[in-house]
Amino acid sequence: MTQNLIYLDHNATTPIAAEVAEAMWPYLTTRFGNPSSDHAFGRAAKAAVDTAREQVAALIGSHPEEIVFTSGGTESNNLAIRGVAATVAGERRHVVTTAVEHPATAQPTRLLTEAGWRVTTLGVDGGGRVDPAAGVGDTPVGLGTFILAQNEVGTLQPVAELAEVLHARGAVVHTDAAQAIGKIPVAVEDLGVDLLSIAGHKCYAPKGVGALYVRRGTSISPVLVGAGQEHGVRPGTENVAGIVGLGVACALASADLGTEPERIRGLRDYLWELLSSRIPCAVRLGDRDHALPNTLSVSIPGRRGLDVLADCPSLAASTGSACHTGRVDPSAVLVAMGVPDDVAAGAIRLSLGRHTTTEQILTAAFALAGAAQK
Numbered sequence: 150m151t152q153n154l155i156y157l158d159h160n161a162t163t164p165i166a167a168e169v170a171e172a173m174w175p176y177l178t179t180r181f182g183n184p185s186s187d188h189a190f191g192r193a194a195k196a197a198v199d200t201a202r203e204q205v206a207a208l209i210g211s212h213p214e215e216i217v218f219t220s221g222g223t224e225s226n227n228l229a230i231r232g233v234a235a236t237v238a239g240e241r242r243h244v245v246t247t248a249v250e251h252p253a254t255a256q257p258t259r260l261l262t263e264a265g266w267r268v269t270t271l272g273v274d275g276g277g278r279v280d281p282a283a284g285v286g287d288t289p290v291g292l293g294t295f296i297l298a299q300n301e302v303g304t305l306q307p308v309a310e311l312a313e314v315l316h317a318r319g320a321v322v323h324t325d326a327a328q329a330i331g332k333i334p335v336a337v338e339d340l341g342v343d344l345l346s347i348a349g350h351k352c353y354a355p356k357g358v359g360a361l362y363v364r365r366g367t368s369i370s371p372v373l374v375g376a377g378q379e380h381g382v383r384p385g386t387e388n389v390a391g392i393v394g395l396g397v398a399c400a401l402a403s404a405d406l407g408t409e410p411e412r413i414r415g416l417r418d419y420l421w422e423l424l425s426s427r428i429p430c431a432v433r434l435g436d437r438d439h440a441l442p443n444t445l446s447v448s449i450p451g452r453r454g455l456d457v458l459a460d461c462p463s464l465a466a467s468t469g470s471a472c473h474t475g476r477v478d479p480s481a482v483l484v485a486m487g488v489p490d491d492v493a494a495g496a497i498r499l500s501l502g503r504h505t506t507t508e509q510i511l512t513a514a515f516a517l518a519g520a521a522q523k
């Protein structure tokens with residue numbers, strides 16, 4: 150079905166790497182033990198989870214015991230935000246965040262407002278980037294939560310600078326690195342964060358598995374309660390096969406990070422070159438200097454993104470807007486960036502990945518240019 154399709158939607162999800170699927174298979178079949186069981190089956194499963202913990206930790210430069218496995222990015226963000234919030238009292242019930250968060254951060258943050266927290270939402274410039282020096286104020290803060298790489302436009306936030314400012318206000322700092330992991334080097338020490346979210350299916354592991362890095366000594370309460378798995382922070386019998394897959398995906402990412410980001414950046418820049426020369430009115434959205442290498446958000450003003458993509462049936466990509474009963478609502482992220490409505494309605498997100506080829510880029514560019522002229 151998908152043979153002749155060009156997949157440029159890697160920020161939505163990635164295919165499972167062959168090595169990942171292969172590593173998972175025994176844990177779906179013969180090595181089915183529960184890691185908590187004290188017999189050979191259990192011990193084999195526990196050893197596999199421990200190895201995966203080391204592989205994830207190695208990718209982000211943490212200690213293995215600082216990794217908590219979860220069901221994905223949404224759960225990791227909820228655990229970070231709600232888990233830290235449960236430990237904070239008094240005037241520190243103040244959260245600082247940005248206007249360009251994924252709903253998996255924006256929604257748990259909204260719950261804090263409902264629970265009486267003060268929320269400071271940092272605005273962004275036209276490229277979608279926060280100014281770390283502006284707007285934080287000098288009042289105490291319990292929690293800072295910032296997206297590292299924006300999913301729609303690929304803009305990278307100055308998380309290290311934000312962490313420094315927020316730590317000086319007494320905050321615990323979380324970053325949602327779901328889109329950054331595997332695409333750019335991510336090191337918890339360089340970022341200076343206390344918590345960091347990972348989503349398996351954005352980095353060639355399966356859907357339904359993820360991880361939260363929790364710096365040693367960080368106060369966090371579990372959101373789920375039950376038996377004591379994952380140091381009691383995330384109880385529930387482990388998704389062993391998924392965790393094994395995430396570990397291998399992280400090991401593959403570690404090996405790829407030397408060369409792959411540059412290859413993908415080259416292809417992304419080539420795609421923009423082709424598009425901008427064939428569609429002179431095309432607008433590129435997002436910050437060009439601080440950006441994921443794989444993401445190109447473009448708009449053809451006057452043409453709705455979903456209509457352009459409908460005219461390119463061989464191309465799998467996303468629009469930057471939601472269509473509700475015929476009306477196009479511009480994405481909140483583009484609104485926060487001050488993108489005019491007609492440009493926002495035209496937004497298309499093209500996100501490249503490990504299997505993207507030059508030939509695919511050429512075909513996609515010709516298809517989009519043809520559709521734009523309709």
Ligand SMILES: Cc1ncc(COP(=O)(O)O)c(C=O)c1O
Nearest residue numbers: 221222223251253300327328348
């Ligand atoms: C930046 C970001 N955070 C969190 C999530 C949610 O991750 P998951 O799909 O694993 O729940 C996504 C998924 O689109 C994302 O792009």
